[in-house]
Amino acid sequence: MSHIKRVHRKKVNRNVGDRPGVFVISADALKPVIHVYSYNEKEVVIDKGHDIKIVLAQLKKCKDHTHWIQIQGLGDANLINDIGEHLNINPLVLEDIVNTHQRPKFDEYDDYVFSVSRQLFISDGGELHNKQFSALVKSNLIISFEETYIKTFDVVKTRLQAGKGVIRAAGPGYLCYALSDVIIDNYFVLLAKIGDDLDDLEDRLYKHADKTIMYDAQQLKRSLIALRRVTWPERDKLNDILRTDNPYVTAEVKMYLRDAYDHCIQVMDMIENYKEISNSVIDLYLSMVSNRMNEIMKVLTIISAIFIPLTFVAGIYGMNFAKVDPVSNKAMPDNMPELYSPHGYYWALAGMSVIALIQVVIFWKKGWFTKL
Known part of the structure; x- marks a missing residue:
């Protein structure tokens, strides 16, 4: 048949x-x-x-x-x-x-x-x-x-x-x-x-x-x-x-x-x-299909949650408020002292990595990765 x-x-x-x-x-x-x-x-x-x-x-x-x-x-x-x-x-x-x-x-x-x-x-x-x-x-x-x-x-x-x-x-x-x-x-x-x-x-x-x-x-x-x-x-x-x-x-x-x-x-x-x-x-x-979509959204949410504080840090240091005026060489009060720090770029990356690692550990302890 x-x-x-x-x-x-x-x-x-x-x-x-x-x-x-x-x-x-x-x-x-x-x-x-x-x-x-x-x-x-x-x-x-x-x-x-x-x-x-x-x-x-x-x-x-x-x-x-x-x-x-x-x-x-x-x-x-x-x-x-x-x-x-x-x-x-x-x-x-x-x-x-x-x-x-x-x-x-x-x-x-x-x-x-x-x-x-x-x-x-x-x-x-x-x-x-x-x-x-x-x-x-x-x-x-x-x-x-x-x-x-x-x-x-x-x-x-x-x-x-x-x-x-x-x-x-x-x-x-x-x-x-x-x-x-x-x-x-x-x-x-x-x-x-x-x-x-x-x-x-x-x-x-x-x-x-x-x-x-x-x-x-x-x-x-x-x-x-x-x-x-x-x-x-x-x-x-x-x-x-x-x-x-x-x-x-x-x-x-x-x-x-x-x-x-x-x-x-x-x-x-x-x-x-x-x-x-x-x-x-x-x-x-x-x-x-709905559960699969939820799993995909969960992965994307975790990725977004990890990068949100990193984007926040990068955004702060992207404002470029210099501590010293490059023209008059005059010190500018209440501006970013870290812009001219030695190895500041690497220190910023290290800090962002630590933040991301702390988030991953927290998510792992909550069981978010094992339930994907």
């Missing part, structure tokens, strides 16, 4: 005042790739395509199966409209699927439920991306919508093909839980990366501190904030699902959802802990 360098900012793809239920396909949206997994306790039938025809053919061929339709890429408005038409999906739901800035939520309708989660991953360039995952769950059908082609759910596909556990028999509600659980587990992976980066920052702080530490710590803090914005509504969404009486969320599924809810709480606790560590790293670096 790459080092986190920045957090990707997503533009809201809608116009102010648009009619509810209207969606606009983003210019950079990927063309959809559709995988259909029809499964029961005996087998898994897999097909792949790019339009609604592959979905309808699979549903017709495997009538006694549960179907998972995985759509990766939302760059086809006709496909979204066809799904809404064939499955009688509310236009507001279709809008939420395409306008991918939704917060995690769980909505119930007459014959289906709608769930939204957020996928976080780090690109090869070190950019933290926040993508939307949406799912529609009906009686024997789940349709998932993803913005990218990343292979987040390969582990679920492996379990589905292996047929171990209850994944083939527990219905589409359980599969929706399994996909959401993978998303939450990836939060742990991301937090493990952030934790390693924080450990590296602390090592750099103690060994060789520089200003890049503060910048990297701030970037990690921004990543944690982005993760916090995801996990808090995800927890609320799971809580809503646990409280619902909808038949698509069975008692067996709720048992597993409680485990996912606990994982979400753990993620939130880790986020808060890491935020405190990142704040501590920044504060400690600023304290070290």
